[in-house]
């Protein structure tokens with residue numbers, strides 16, 4: 405039977421990532437704020453995709469693939485980390501990157517993540533956001549196969565039941581740190597988009613018998629849809645490691661109050677959260693994901709809705725700051 409421990413992975417992550425206390429932000433909010441530094445996972449500047457790619461690359465290798473295809477927005481952190489992993493492990497890499505309407509113009513198309521994608525040697529296919537990325541990926545895979553390649557498609561954000569396994573590993577790491585530091589956390593807060601991080605983390609906490617609520621701050625869609633997406637992936641992740649899908653019941657919480665005008669568009673609260681963390685803690689967030697996640701944490705903590713001890717899961721993304729010079 406498949407158990408979590410016997411699923412193959414390629415070790416990439418600099419783990420365990422630190423679990424730190426943020427004293428000056430804590431002071432400002434009148435709560436104890438902790439941070440799990442998954443912006444320090446290594447691989448092209450780090451971020452949550454390192455953990456997912458450990459399993460996705462192992463699956464690609466098992467299938468004999470020589471080329472990775474993935475999908476994202478122009479400033480996708482997932483694309484940047486996939487391009488780096490491809491370079492490191494000898495795959496070719498094709499990125500289907502969709503335009504993001506309403507994003508800043510000045511540096512968006514050539515700086516930040518896109519600049520790094522090119523540095524890692526990825527082939528970039530820039531497409532209109534009205535097109536279906538998955539369909540384009542399938543078509544590209546057919547074309548590459550006809551040309552003698554062996555492509556492997558990694559879904560948006562690396563979020564399927566394989567990629568999510570990386571966050572089971574994160575939850576296990578977190579469990580050890582929480583016990584060692586004798587923390588009693590009331591909430592874990594993170595940015596949720598393609599859903600794999602929240603789903604995997606919850607699966608891991610379920611395995612560890614930890615029932616701290618995990619609040620996903622939506623960055624890609626409204627709460628009802630996001631919650632359904634995370635729950636579905638959590639169920640599939642649990643089943644794939646031999647556990648019951650019913651364990652997902654009542655575990656997924658999402659909040660779309662910090663989503664603003666849409667994916668990739670930073671609102672005032674996001675800009676303030678990025679500025680506040682930089683100035684109080686010397687900590688880099690990003691305008692697309694962690695800035696929104698932190699804006700949610702700050703606002704809800706001020707309203708006393710997250711208890712006294714709150715952990716922020718930093719999922720990376722600060723490379724994207726350089727594409728948003730217009731707003732900082």
Ligand SMILES: Cc1ncc(COP(=O)(O)O)c(C=O)c1O
Nearest residue numbers: 597598599600601693719720721
């Ligand atoms: C920096 C950062 N944080 C959070 C997320 C959201 O994680 P997930 O897509 O697993 O929900 C992403 C996804 O691309 C990301 O790049």
